[in-house]
Amino acid sequence: MDVTLLGTGDPAGLPRPDCPCAACAVAQGAGARAATSLLVDGALLFDLTPGAVFAAARAGHSLTGVRQVLLSHPHEGPAVEVPAGLPQPGRVPDGRELALLTGHRVRAVAMDAPGTGYAVTGPDGRRLLYLPPGGAPAGLEEPADRYDLVLADLVGRPDALARLRAVGAVGPATDVVAVHVGHDAPPGRELDRRLAAAGARAVPDGTTLAVGDGGEAPGVPRRTLVLGGARSGKSVEAERRLESFPDVLYVATGGSRGGDTEWAARVSAHRERRPGSWRTTETCDLVPLLAEDGPPLLVDCLSLWLTDVMDAVGAWDDAQWADGGERALRERVRELTAAVRATRRTVVAVSNEVGSGIVPATASGRRYRDELGRLNAAFAGECEQVVLVVAGQALVLRG
Numbered sequence: 001m002d003v004t005l006l007g008t009g010d011p012a013g014l015p016r017p018d019c020p021c022a023a024c025a026v027a028q029g030a031g032a033r034a035a036t037s038l039l040v041d042g043a044l045l046f047d048l049t050p051g052a053v054f055a056a057a058r059a060g061h062s063l064t065g066v067r068q069v070l071l072s073h074p075h076e077g078p079a080v081e082v083p084a085g086l087p088q089p090g091r092v093p094d095g096r097e098l099a100l101l102t103g104h105r106v107r108a109v110a111m112d113a114p115g116t117g118y119a120v121t122g123p124d125g126r127r128l129l130y131l132p133p134g135g136a137p138a139g140l141e142e143p144a145d146r147y148d149l150v151l152a153d154l155v156g157r158p159d160a161l162a163r164l165r166a167v168g169a170v171g172p173a174t175d176v177v178a179v180h181v182g183h184d185a186p187p188g189r190e191l192d193r194r195l196a197a198a199g200a201r202a203v204p205d206g207t208t209l210a211v212g213d214g215g216e217a218p219g220v221p222r223r224t225l226v227l228g229g230a231r232s233g234k235s236v237e238a239e240r241r242l243e244s245f246p247d248v249l250y251v252a253t254g255g256s257r258g259g260d261t262e263w264a265a266r267v268s269a270h271r272e273r274r275p276g277s278w279r280t281t282e283t284c285d286l287v288p289l290l291a292e293d294g295p296p297l298l299v300d301c302l303s304l305w306l307t308d309v310m311d312a313v314g315a316w317d318d319a320q321w322a323d324g325g326e327r328a329l330r331e332r333v334r335e336l337t338a339a340v341r342a343t344r345r346t347v348v349a350v351s352n353e354v355g356s357g358i359v360p361a362t363a364s365g366r367r368y369r370d371e372l373g374r375l376n377a378a379f380a381g382e383c384e385q386v387v388l389v390v391a392g393q394a395l396v397l398r399g
Helices: 022-026 052-058 158-166 189-197 234-242 261-273 286-291 302-313 318-342 363-380
Strands: 002-007 037-040 044-046 068-070 097-099 105-109 117-121 127-130 149-152 175-178 208-210 223-228 249-252 279-282 297-300 347-352 385-390 393-398
Touching: 002 052, 002 149, 037 052, 149 158, 189 234, 189 393, 223 234, 223 363, 234 297, 234 347, 234 385, 249 286, 286 297, 286 318, 302 318, 302 347, 302 363, 318 363, 347 363
Parallel strands: 044 068, 127 149, 149 175, 223 347, 223 385, 249 279, 249 297, 297 347
Antiparallel strands: 002 037, 002 208, 037 044, 097 105, 105 117, 117 127, 385 393
16 A cells, blocks of 8 residues: 655645744745645545645646545635546544445544544555544554554644554554644754654655555664753753653652742643653652663653762762762762663653853862763763753754
8 A cells, every 4th residue: 555645734834825934934845845635545535635636746646546535634624626537525424434446444533633533454454544633543442453654743743643652553663754744843854853753754745655664764762861951941852752652751850849939830840741641750769760661761850860879978078979979979870871771661861961061169069060971971871862952952962
């Protein structure tokens, strides 16, 4: 089963007329996207959009063999004259299945928002799932049959991918492709980078995908370190990397700090950003968590872990530091990095990058700065990907 993407943009397309935003400004040439429309094996068309006939011709296809036109959007779409020979667009009721003479079977998938999703099984048994903009599947049952290709609004609804992964409908071999891409998506290569972190990709308009061939979707790095300064956006970057995965365990190393209202406000802001399916544990005992099997870990952050360890070994007192404190700290760091190297879990860790700032005025401050630099370097050495966040922009240092 082959799928040709006649368009990959949101209903308004990209760029939007007269829009001065950065995403629209760089969406030129091959980066421009028409409203999303799919042609399956030349026989089945999802979402008849303006210019679909010409888009098909540019991709080397004709719409003369189309036997069924189905709509996915919450509304009937823009007023489009149906080309001669094409059947009138329609919609399959939720839960119903449509069988075509071509051997394709199409089942309407219930969504948690207006619109219709479609699961298509081809004559060869390959399966694809196409979701409308702004929608995620509702009422999924576990275990679910795995899809070979998923086409969804991954920018607007990354949780749709998390739901599919939770029930086994998306696995490591599933090709996950972003559609309905609009000007709310990050511009240029940033979109590709964010999708790659979720094990997904974007493709240009006119691309033909062979369902079940595995595609070119990147593998998700098992270990990632996200560095950044204060308020750089490093925690947001780390959370974004796991928002398309279910059952994430958020490891908060800072504790609750009872009575500190400023800290409580920061903790509350973090919690509000996280998906409701995530769990939270407050601990600095990271080695056992890394040794266990389980869902992805998001550790926020290593700098507070280091503070806790330096407290435990007496690193702030020069005499204790010289009398075994330094050796004890080095051993704790070795234990942590060894656990990171051996872990089978997906791990995203956050840490502060403090070495480029003002030199601390106290000896203990300089000691902390130096040890954090050493910890970051040792942890990064065990990671497939290392990212530095500056002004909310992620710079990939490794991977």
